[in-house]
Amino acid sequence: MKQIILMLLVAFSAPVFAQADANLGIIPAPVSVKKYKGNFRLTSETIIMTDSPNHRAVRYFADYLKKSGMGNSITDMTMLDERHRVNKNVIVLALNFKGDLPSEGYELDINEDKIVLNGRYAGLFYGVQSLIQLIKPVSAGNALIPCAYVKDYPRFSYRGMHLDVSRHFFDVDYVKRYIDIMSFYKLNHFHWHLTDDQGWRIEIKKYPKLTEVGSKRAQTKIGSQSKGDPDLYDNTPYEGFYTQDQIREIVAYADARFITVVPEIEMPGHSMAAVASYPELSCDPTRSYKVGDHWGEFKDVYCPSEETFRIMGEILNEVFELFPGRYIHIGGDEVPKDAWKASEFCKQLITDRNLKDAEGLQSYFISRMERYINAQHHSIIGWDEILEGGLAPNATVMSWRGEKGGISAAQQGHDVIMTPGSGGLYFDHAQSKSTQEPLAIGGNAPLSKTYAYDPVPAVLGKDEQKHVIGVQANLWTEYMATNSKADYMLLPRMLALSEVAWTPVKNKDFRNFSEQRLPGHLARIENKGYNFRVPVAIGASDTTLTGAKFTMELAPSVEGAKIYYTIDGYAPRETDLVYTEPVKITVPQGKEIEFKTIVITPAGKRSNVTTAKLSNK
Numbered sequence: 152m153k154q155i156i157l158m159l160l161v162a163f164s165a166p167v168f169a170q171a172d173a174n175l176g177i178i179p180a181p182v183s184v185k186k187y188k189g190n191f192r193l194t195s196e197t198i199i200m201t202d203s204p205n206h207r208a209v210r211y212f213a214d215y216l217k218k219s220g221m222g223n224s225i226t227d228m229t230m231l232d233e234r235h236r237v238n239k240n241v242i243v244l245a246l247n248f249k250g251d252l253p254s255e256g257y258e259l260d261i262n263e264d265k266i267v268l269n270g271r272y273a274g275l276f277y278g279v280q281s282l283i284q285l286i287k288p289v290s291a292g293n294a295l296i297p298c299a300y301v302k303d304y305p306r307f308s309y310r311g312m313h314l315d316v317s318r319h320f321f322d323v324d325y326v327k328r329y330i331d332i333m334s335f336y337k338l339n340h341f342h343w344h345l346t347d348d349q350g351w352r353i354e355i356k357k358y359p360k361l362t363e364v365g366s367k368r369a370q371t372k373i374g375s376q377s378k379g380d381p382d383l384y385d386n387t388p389y390e391g392f393y394t395q396d397q398i399r400e401i402v403a404y405a406d407a408r409f410i411t412v413v414p415e416i417e418m419p420g421h422s423m424a425a426v427a428s429y430p431e432l433s434c435d436p437t438r439s440y441k442v443g444d445h446w447g448e449f450k451d452v453y454c455p456s457e458e459t460f461r462i463m464g465e466i467l468n469e470v471f472e473l474f475p476g477r478y479i480h481i482g483g484d485e486v487p488k489d490a491w492k493a494s495e496f497c498k499q500l501i502t503d504r505n506l507k508d509a510e511g512l513q514s515y516f517i518s519r520m521e522r523y524i525n526a527q528h529h530s531i532i533g534w535d536e537i538l539e540g541g542l543a544p545n546a547t548v549m550s551w552r553g554e555k556g557g558i559s560a561a562q563q564g565h566d567v568i569m570t571p572g573s574g575g576l577y578f579d580h581a582q583s584k585s586t587q588e589p590l591a592i593g594g595n596a597p598l599s600k601t602y603a604y605d606p607v608p609a610v611l612g613k614d615e616q617k618h619v620i621g622v623q624a625n626l627w628t629e630y631m632a633t634n635s636k637a638d639y640m641l642l643p644r645m646l647a648l649s650e651v652a653w654t655p656v657k658n659k660d661f662r663n664f665s666e667q668r669l670p671g672h673l674a675r676i677e678n679k680g681y682n683f684r685v686p687v688a689i690g691a692s693d694t695t696l697t698g699a700k701f702t703m704e705l706a707p708s709v710e711g712a713k714i715y716y717t718i719d720g721y722a723p724r725e726t727d728l729v730y731t732e733p734v735k736i737t738v739p740q741g742k743e744i745e746f747k748t749i750v751i752t753p754a755g756k757r758s759n760v761t762t763a764k765l766s767n768k
C-alpha cells in the first residue's frame with residue numbers, strides 16, 4: 152500500500168517540463184499569449200521597418216542583431232509610400248499604430264511572413280525584449296521565432312532592483328552588466344545605494360574629502376558579524392568611488408534601456424563615511440571619526456543643524472545635476488538617537504521646535520530635506536523609518552521591515568514601494584537552508600518565496616492599493632566581495648522579482664516559471680557570462696521517502712546541464728552516473744539507500760547536492 156501511495160505521489164508531482172509552455176518561455180510571463188502554427192525565419196536578409204528609427208528600442212534591437220552577426224538593415228517606413236512597404240520577411244517596430252495599449256504596453260504579432268511589434272513608448276522596448284527571448288538560433292545567421300500573438304503590459308510602474316556599492320564596490324562595467332540583466336527582464340528602476348557607513352562612492356566636487364577620505368576604509372570585517380564568528384579583520388585597505396563622468400555614463404546607459412537610476416544618499420544615519428570626511432556634520436565636531444570597517448548600525452549620525460542642512464543641500468545640488476529622474480532616495484533607516492540625546496544643541500532644538508523627543512528630530516530632519524528636494528523639483532523616497540514622528544508631506548515610502556510601514560503610508564495617501572525582507576526580497580538572505588550555501592547575512596529567501604510575494608496587501612482598500620506603485624528587491628553587499636558572489640545572490644531570484652513586478656497575479660505559476668521557463672533562461676544567462684545559483688535538479692530535494700521501490704524522475708534546472716547521481720552515499724560529481732531516464736531503485740527490507748544528485752552546467756557551475764533518503768525500514 153505504501154508503495155502505491157508513493158507511486159501516486161510521484162505521478163502527481165511529476166515535473167511539468169515535458170508539457171508545452173503556455174508562456175512561450177517568456178519571463179516575466181506576459182498578460183496574454185496565443186500560439187499559432189509555424190515559425191518566422193529570421194536571417195540577415197530580414198528587413199526591419201520602423202516609424203521611429205531613433206527610438207531607443209529600435210537602436211537596441213539593431214545593436215542586438217549586429218552583435219548576433221546579422222546586421223540587418225533598418226528602414227524608416229515613414230519615408231516609404233504604401234507600395235514600397237515590404238510584406239515578407241519583415242519585422243515592423245511601430246510606435247504610431249491604430250488601437251490602444253496600456254502604459255508601457257506592447258503587442259507582438261508573429262506570422263510566418265511578418266512580425267509586427269506595436270509598443271506604447273517604453274512598451275516598444277519591452278516588446279523587443281520579449282521578441283529577443285523568442286528567438287531560437289538554428290545556425291549562424293539563421294533563427295526561428297514561433298508564430299504567436301502576445302499582448303502585454305506591466306502590473307506596476309515601479310519595478311526596482313537595488314545595489315549596495317558601499318559595503319563592497321562594484322565597478323562601472325559590473326554596474327552596466329547589472330543594468331543589462333535588469334533590462335532583459337523589464338525592470339525599470341535601478342536603486343543605487345551610493346553612500347553608507349563603510350564608504351562614500353560618489354564624487355562631489357564641492358566636498359572632495361567625501362571621496363578622498365570617505366571612499367576608503369582601513370580594513371574589512373572577516374566572516375559573519377551576526378553568527379558570532381571571531382572578531383577578525385583582513386588588515387587590507389579597501390576603496391572605490393565613481394567619478395561624476397562615470398555616473399553620467401551609467402545614467403545614460405540605463406536610460407538607453409528605459410531604466411531610471413534612483414541615487415540613494417543616506418541621511419541622517421548610515422553616515423560614518425561622510426562624518427569621517429567632514430566631522431562638522433556630526434553633533435560633536437571636536438572628535439575624529441573613521442569610515443566603518445564592520446557592519447551594522449553606527450551611533451554617530453548627522454546633526455540636525457543648519458550647517459548640516461547647508462552641506463547636504465550643496466551635495467544634493469550636484470546629485471540633482473547627475474540624476475535627471477524624479478526620485479532621490481534619502482535613506483532614513485536605522486538611525487540611533489544616542490548622539491542626539493547627548494547633544495545640548497539637539498535638546499534645545501527639540502524645545503525650540505516643539506518636538507516631543509529625539510525621535511521627533513528624525514521627522515524634522517527628513518521634512519527639512521524633503522522641502523529642499525521638492526523645491527528642486529525632485530521627490531524623496533525613504534525607508535519606512537521615515538514614518539516615525541510623522542511622514543514628510545510628499546514622501547514615497549520603501550517598506551522593508553515587513554509591510555506594516557507600507558500599509559500605514561498607503562492609508563495616509565502616500566506612495567509605497569514594497570521591499571520586505573520577510574517577503575523574500577532581501578537577496579542578501581540565503582537561498583536555502585542547506586549548509587552548502589555560501590556565507591549570507593542570515594534568513595532564508597528561496598526562489599519560491601521571492602516568486603510567491605504579492606506587493607498589494609489585502610488589508611488595503613481599492614483606493615489605498617493604488618498607492619502601491621511597485622516592488623523592489625535589495626542586494627546589500629556586506630557578504631559579497633566579488634562580482635560572482637553578487638551575481639550568485641542576484642540570480643535567479645531577480646527573474647522571480649520581475650514576474651512579481653510585471654505579471655498579473657492570475658498568470659503566476661511557480662512550476663511553469665521554475666520548471667518550464669527558467670532552465671532555458673539560465674542557459675542564456677550562462678552564455679552571457681553571468682554567475683548564478685544553479686537550482687537543484689527539477690524533481691530532486693532533501694527528503695526522506697519510505698517504501699521498497701522508487702522511480703526518481705528528474706530534469707536539469709539549466710538547459711543543457713547534466714545531472715549526476717550516486718546511490719553509494721558519496722557526493723556526486725562528474726565521475727558518477729549521468730541521469731538519462733527515470734532511475735528505478737529497489738531498497739531491501741530493513742535498509743535505506745541515499746539517492747544524491749547534483750546539476751553541473753556546460754560551463755561547470757554546480758548546484759547544491761540533494762539527498763533523498765529512500766527508506767524501507
Ligand code: ACM
Nearest residue numbers: 484485534551627
Ligand atoms: C535596510 O535594510 N536597512 C533598509
